[in-house]
Amino acid sequence: MFSGIRETAARQALVLPRLAKLASRPPQCLLIEGGSAQERLDMARYWACVLNCENGHDPCGSCQSCLQIADNAFNDFLLIDREEDEKSGKKKQDISIESIRELLPVWGQPPHGRGTRVTVVVEAQHLNGNSANALLKTLEEPRPGNVFVLTAPQRERLLETLVSRSWVITLSWPTQLSNSPEVSGWVDSMLSFWRSGQGWFEKSSAKGALDKELAFMIVNGCQRELINALRDPQSSRPADAMAGLFDAKGLRRLDLVLSKAQESLNYNVNPALVLDWVCTAAMPRRR
Numbered sequence: 001m002f003s004g005i006r007e008t009a010a011r012q013a014l015v016l017p018r019l020a021k022l023a024s025r026p027p028q029c030l031l032i033e034g035g036s037a038q039e040r041l042d043m044a045r046y047w048a049c050v051l052n053c054e055n056g057h058d059p060c061g062s063c064q065s066c067l068q069i070a071d072n073a074f075n076d077f078l079l080i081d082r083e084e085d086e087k088s089g090k091k092k093q094d095i096s097i098e099s100i101r102e103l104l105p106v107w108g109q110p111p112h113g114r115g116t117r118v119t120v121v122v123e124a125q126h127l128n129g130n131s132a133n134a135l136l137k138t139l140e141e142p143r144p145g146n147v148f149v150l151t152a153p154q155r156e157r158l159l160e161t162l163v164s165r166s167w168v169i170t171l172s173w174p175t176q177l178s179n180s181p182e183v184s185g186w187v188d189s190m191l192s193f194w195r196s197g198q199g200w201f202e203k204s205s206a207k208g209a210l211d212k213e214l215a216f217m218i219v220n221g222c223q224r225e226l227i228n229a230l231r232d233p234q235s236s237r238p239a240d241a242m243a244g245l246f247d248a249k250g251l252r253r254l255d256l257v258l259s260k261a262q263e264s265l266n267y268n269v270n271p272a273l274v275l276d277w278v279c280t281a282a283m284p285r286r287r
């Protein structure tokens, strides 16, 4: 449905002029970070519409190209995503190298239509070493008529070599920039656990303290401070504390742990167990 794309584009209106400007000479690879996963995918579709709409670079939402892109039915719009495991129906951990390789012949051909073929790597942080390198090779070759989009929560989650080849578009965060007092309290407990090994378990083990919704908010809150810690540690007190506790490697490990935690929460693992695991798995090593 194009209406979903339109709503997201309206919420992310700040980046639209930049996309319109880029459309006259589209970069080979666009990296869309920030926002939510759904918003990133919507904006990738919006970009495909910009490049393929039959009525110019301001997507009309009603021509065949726009409608087909919105419905995944457009010949020149390709999605690379993690495959689903046949038994469990869950998405696999990695984007496989095969999913890159099988498209090589397609990228060698000009697009079907008069526009530009857009290939989106959905949540590219799930590329593994092999598939990331295969993609990198692809980006190193000229692919006339093709452009690529990577979506990811934040650029730090991707190989530096992929980021340096990409034009980065940053969406605004879906919710308020700072954490609610309740979430802040939990994030503070995590920080004090990482500092002293104390102050977490008595909080998380209190009966009924954590439900899935709150656990998600705490993980997101922690991610938010992590991004601040990477970008601008002085921007908030928890971010500053985080930057002081972890070295670069530790921050990267925390990032991976948090995204694993999100996945576990999605699969309905007990929220207190998930967060206890975050605390111990991300524990900073002694310097």
Ligand SMILES: [Zn+2]
Residues within 6 Å of the ligand: 052, 053, 054, 055, 059, 060, 061, 062, 063, 064, 065, 066, 067
């Ligand atoms: Zn259109």
